[in-house]
Amino acid sequence: MEEATVISLIRAGRVDAFSGVVEEYQQPIIRYLYRLTGDFVTAQDLAQDTFVQAYQSILKTNSDIQLKAWLYKIATNNARQVFRRRKVLGFISFDGHKEDAVIAVDDTSVQTGENMAVLAALKKVPLEQRECLVLHFVEGFKYREIGAALGISEDAVRMRITRGKQAFLGSYKGGDSNEV
Amino acid sequence: MKCKDIELLLSAYADDELAQTQREFVETHLKTCIDCQALLAEQKRIFARLAGLRDLPSVPDIKAKTMARIKGDGEPNNPWRLWRPALAAIPLTLALVIALIWNLPSGNKPITSGELVAAVLQNSASLTSYRSDGVITFTSVGTDGRQAITETTIVNLVDIQDQVSHTDQTTKRTTSIGGMTIPDETSARTETYYVNGWAYKYIHTSEPNSPYLPGVWYKMEMPPELWATFSFSEIKENQNLIDYFFDDPQVTILGTETVNGMPCYKVDIQPDLETTDENVSLNGMSITGWIDQDSFGLVKSEIKVNYTLTGGKVVDQRGVYTFSQVNETEIVLPAALADAIEIPSNYTPPETISLEEILEGVKRAAVALDSLKIEMSANTIITSSGGNASSTVNATLQADADNQRYYLIQDVTTIGSLPLTSSFFLLPTDRTEFYFLQEATYERHKYSVGNLVAGVWYRQPGMNEAPPPALASFYPILVEMLETASIGLGSGGVNDVECYSLNVTGGYLSFIPGDPSTLSKVSFNVLVDKRTFQILAVNVRFTSTQGGMTIEVNQFARISQFNAVTVTVPPEVLSALPPPSPPPPTTPPAS
Numbered sequence: 050m051e052e053a054t055v056i057s058l059i060r061a062g063r064v065d066a067f068s069g070v071v072e073e074y075q076q077p078i079i080r081y082l083y084r085l086t087g088d089f090v091t092a093q094d095l096a097q098d099t100f101v102q103a104y105q106s107i108l109k110t111n112s113d114i115q116l117k118a119w120l121y122k123i124a125t126n127n128a129r130q131v132f133r134r135r136k137v138l139g140f141i142s143f144d145g146h147k148e149d150a151v152i153a154v155d156d157t158s159v160q161t162g163e164n165m166a167v168l169a170a171l172k173k174v175p176l177e178q179r180e181c182l183v184l185h186f187v188e189g190f191k192y193r194e195i196g197a198a199l200g201i202s203e204d205a206v207r208m209r210i211t212r213g214k215q216a217f218l219g220s221y222k223g224g225d226s227n228e229v
Numbered sequence: 230m231k232c233k234d235i236e237l238l239l240s241a242y243a244d245d246e247l248a249q250t251q252r253e254f255v256e257t258h259l260k261t262c263i264d265c266q267a268l269l270a271e272q273k274r275i276f277a278r279l280a281g282l283r284d285l286p287s288v289p290d291i292k293a294k295t296m297a298r299i300k301g302d303g304e305p306n307n308p309w310r311l312w313r314p315a316l317a318a319i320p321l322t323l324a325l326v327i328a329l330i331w332n333l334p335s336g337n338k339p340i341t342s343g344e345l346v347a348a349v350l351q352n353s354a355s356l357t358s359y360r361s362d363g364v365i366t367f368t369s370v371g372t373d374g375r376q377a378i379t380e381t382t383i384v385n386l387v388d389i390q391d392q393v394s395h396t397d398q399t400t401k402r403t404t405s406i407g408g409m410t411i412p413d414e415t416s417a418r419t420e421t422y423y424v425n426g427w428a429y430k431y432i433h434t435s436e437p438n439s440p441y442l443p444g445v446w447y448k449m450e451m452p453p454e455l456w457a458t459f460s461f462s463e464i465k466e467n468q469n470l471i472d473y474f475f476d477d478p479q480v481t482i483l484g485t486e487t488v489n490g491m492p493c494y495k496v497d498i499q500p501d502l503e504t505t506d507e508n509v510s511l512n513g514m515s516i517t518g519w520i521d522q523d524s525f526g527l528v529k530s531e532i533k534v535n536y537t538l539t540g541g542k543v544v545d546q547r548g549v550y551t552f553s554q555v556n557e558t559e560i561v562l563p564a565a566l567a568d569a570i571e572i573p574s575n576y577t578p579p580e581t582i583s584l585e586e587i588l589e590g591v592k593r594a595a596v597a598l599d600s601l602k603i604e605m606s607a608n609t610i611i612t613s614s615g616g617n618a619s620s621t622v623n624a625t626l627q628a629d630a631d632n633q634r635y636y637l638i639q640d641v642t643t644i645g646s647l648p649l650t651s652s653f654f655l656l657p658t659d660r661t662e663f664y665f666l667q668e669a670t671y672e673r674h675k676y677s678v679g680n681l682v683a684g685v686w687y688r689q690p691g692m693n694e695a696p697p698p699a700l701a702s703f704y705p706i707l708v709e710m711l712e713t714a715s716i717g718l719g720s721g722g723v724n725d726v727e728c729y730s731l732n733v734t735g736g737y738l739s740f741i742p743g744d745p746s747t748l749s750k751v752s753f754n755v756l757v758d759k760r761t762f763q764i765l766a767v768n769v770r771f772t773s774t775q776g777g778m779t780i781e782v783n784q785f786a787r788i789s790q791f792n793a794v795t796v797t798v799p800p801e802v803l804s805a806l807p808p809p810s811p812p813p814p815t816t817p818p819a820s
Contacts, residue, residue, distance in 0.1 A: 064296075064299060065296075068292055071291070071296065075291055075292060076285070079288050080283070080285050080288065083285065096291055097291055097294060097295045100291075100295045100299070104299050133452065167278050167279060167281065168282070171279070183282075186276055186282075187280065187283050191246065192241070192244070207240070207241050208237070210240060210241075211236070211240040211241075214272065217275075218275065
């Protein structure tokens with residue numbers, strides 16, 4: 050079914066029309082959120098939130114919506130909120146087991162050795178650049194599509210990807226020349 | 230065309246994201262540039278590996294849950310789940326205990342658990358402030374048998390009325406494997422104030438791998454929903470939290486016990502365990518409270534939690550708290566909070582920042598700096614026709630400018646030989662300690678030097694006026710130099726802290742000894758914390774050629790502590806004597 054038709058049906062009160070959207074996008078959205086947060090359970094929760102928020106947004110507006118970009122935009126914002134919370138909690142940490150909890154939910158058991166090295170390097174890339182790298186290399190987005198999903202220009206995407214690549218390579222190959 | 234010029238284009242070219250004209254431009258360059266060809270091949274090879282992250286085994290189907298939520302039949306995601314680590318921590322649990330069992334009905338008569346819970350809901354508004362002293366022990370055992378014990382001593386002042394709290398905590402961690410205890414350096418003391426939606430943090434002793442430096446007040450704005458967990462009066466109004474932890478708790482009055490001389494009711498609370506985080510398998514949780522039979526105030530509580538983390542690590546958490554200064558606690562905010570450095574909670578380094586903005590930040594961060602601890606290392610290699618030598622110096626300087634006291638300890642290792650006239654460029658192998666005070670300088674050597682005997686403290690004339698500029702003014706001079714220097718901007722890091730890397734290309738000469746005309750291969754690099762704009766490290770390299778010698782120097786200094794550096798001078802140092810006068814030259818006997 051065409052996206053525009055799905056959106057029309059949803060606006061007409063056909064809630065079930067949205068289940069096809071969830072069906073189609075749940076795997077890539079969970080994967081995207083997992084690659085950003087490193088936490089499989091959190092990724093699933095955020096994916097649920099993403100779909101619920103997307104559904105509510107469809108009802109609230111009559112504008113045209115590019116569903117795919119819209120979903121990734123909401124998912125990105127949700128992931129950023131998680132990092133914000135983690136940052137605040139890191140700041141106000143009270144116990145010695147905070148890191149344990151965060152590490153414990155990283156589902157490294159399913160990763161190969163090579164993937165773990167890639168993941169470890171990816172984690173060190175600043176979030177905004179990481180978003181672009183994951184969207185391009187993992188989700189197969191073109192720069193233009195990334196710009197639409199993140200609400201930034203194509204030039205900004207190009208800059209973030211170039212810098213993200215440098216940061217990734219620095220970590221993957223074992224260090225930044227300025228690293229002390 | 231230089232390779233640097235096509236760096237941006239090359240990345241986009243590798244990603245097949247260039248327009249035709251630009252693509253041809255890059256291809257023309259690639260035909261003649263082996264370096265860029267290699268760079269492109271490497272990029273393609275490495276970034277193809279990112280595509281391997283597409284594979285995820287068995288992504289669970291969330292359609293049913295999601296659609297149930299959309300239709301209003303499903304449970305919303307628990308907003309607190311992501312904050313489980315904080316929920317497992319002290320203040321919230323403590324608040325819940327207080328909210329639940331504070332202010333029981335008056336009178337020394339037997340009460341039922343139903344009366345108890347009803348009394349809590351009815352009377353909890355009378356609590357305005359309190360102090361708690363707690364000791365919390367975490368014991369975790371991993372699947373590899375490694376056991377870690379973390380003990381936190383915490384003093385908590387809470388002013389509910391003014392929405393202010395103060396936490397002073399000291400944490401010590403020990404690790405053991407197979408019965409062998411491994412010394413751990415993760416002991417740390419931290420103070421935190423919570424005021425009007427902001428958290429202010431101060432680290433007294435160093436926290437390994439923490440991006441926050443000791444001796445500096447930082448502040449961070451808290452998201453409103455998280456702040457609500459710290460503003461306790463809201464907790465009382467917000468039953469979500471209580472429902473989350475204590476949905477229909479089982480409350481049992483166990484009997485009476487005396488605590489701190491006060492006869493108390495002993496109350497056991499078994500919270501509903503079904504509502505906990507799915508990342509954590511909760512094995513058991515219990516809360517015990519001791520209530521003063523006269524005032525019905527909470528005197529003591531004990532919280533025990535045992536859970537298994539994903540991955541198999543089992544954590545046992547036990548916290549014991551005593552309460553005092555009920556409705557009499559006052560919190561005085563330190564004036565220094567006004568100068569706290571803000572850490573934006575949604576911070577990401579700006580994509581572009583000017584040098585002026587960085588220097589402004591550096592100057593701002595230098596305000597109220599009163600002491601420093603600096604770790605330094607230097608390597609010097611001298612080559613000459615008369616011989617070669619090298620020396621390594623590792624030193625730590627504690628500069629307590631407020632008290633005009635400085636302590637320097639340096640280890641020098643020198644090898645090789647040089648003509649006598651060149652030797653003054655190198656320090657002899659030794660471990661030397663110095664205290665620089667106003668009235669005197671004290672020094673002690675590991676090896677005897679001249680008339681100074683090894684291991685003995687000697688008193689030399691003091692500083693009299695200002696302390697040695699190189700010690701007292703290290704940071705201000707550095708800041709001043711950055712203001713006048715020519716600087717290039719890059720990125721770097723100190724440990725895990727992201728930094729701006731300032732490559733100083735001019736105006737640095739006051740930092741390098743010797744005749745400037747003899748210098749070559751000069752590199753002066755200053756690393757500035759991207760979040761706080763504090764200078765974290767300086768790296769200086771240069772080569773000096775003079776008098777037939779080539780001197781290569783590589784110096785590195787890392788500022789490991791800002792403020793809160795106190796130099797204490799041991800009594801035996803202060804009682805040191807002046808060095809003995811050198812013996813008079815002996816007159817050779819007349820021949």
